């Protein structure tokens with residue numbers, strides 16, 4: 001018996017079935033692993049080395065031209081593009097070993113925080129938090145492990161409903177032999193792929209009530225499986241302010257870090273053991289911490305006052321989180337413009353602090369307020385024009 005035939009036998013086919021398949025036109029005996037669209041396909045666990053092309057592709061994109069010089073917001077876009085390709089192409093075709101998923105996650109995490117695939121800086125926010133949806137306080141990056149599990153769970157849903165699919169019929173005939181799917185346990189000599197599918201089935205079976213998927217009107221989708229695997233999440237009050245469609249991405253990212261008090265202010269640097277003087281870079285009279293830098297410093301409070309007077313809105317004086325849970329506005333456009341102005345101001349205060357640190361000069365609050373005013377006025381004009389245009393249409 002040659003090796004290829006023995007592989008067919010190992011997969012549960014008897015001699016008669018192998019002979020039957022081989023005499024069918026268009027079928028010939030092949031060998032695992034084979035390549036499909038450049039991706040190695042195997043019924044065995046894919047050796048990590050065979051997935052190296054996948055890791056190389058991620059690193060190539062990240063090391064590509066200009067990728068190092070991107071801002072946080074630009075890096076976030078690039079990571080999303082790389083991971084979308086991974087989820088929508090590679091993970092749909094084969095089960096990615098966890099070692100490879102963890103390696104890709106590590107590369108993306110290093111790139112987000114340090115601009116390189118190598119570790120260069122401690123992450124300001126945990127990867128678990130980064131992978132939460134924007135409404136739940138994260139950046140909306142997909143968790144590769146969970147997404148891959150949700151992809152595999154798709155087979156679980158197919159098997160539960162006995163879809164009219166050749167592979168399902170084959171699996172039922174070879175492995176399950178008419179047994180109830182949710183009580184089924186694979187034998188120890190089953191293939192790695194089959195055992196992985198069964199392991200995922202055990203993890204997600206609580207989501208199938210009487211064999212019907214508990215969300216999305218009973219239709220299993222990878223997105224609904226992913227949401228279910230994430231569990232019950234709590235929305236944060238500040239998400240409409242930060243993820244405002246009118247805000248520039250560079251403002252948004254700094255705003256997202258600030259609202260979680262994760263910007264590297266001097267008090268945090270001292271806590272991490274960095275030897276520096278802790279004085280505020282702008283006023284040089286008080287210790288620099290989150291509260292002082294963004295609200296209490298004379299420079300910052302002057303900027304807030306100018307913005308408050310112009311917008312005629314009671315903007316926060318000490319705590320933007322509390323303000324987000326209390327402030328209400330009936331006009332959606334006004335709400336978005338006020339949010340955009342606040343996130344822009346947070347960005348400018350942080351940048352002013354960095355300018356002071358590097359260039360030893362304090363930007364003028366009036367100039368910052370003027371810049372934000374122009375930015376908001378332009379946003380208003382373009383949105384007004386858009387709404388008029390849609391009315392004409």
Ligand SMILES: [Zn+2]
Pocket residue numbers: 280281282283284285286292293296297298
């Ligand atoms: Zn100060």
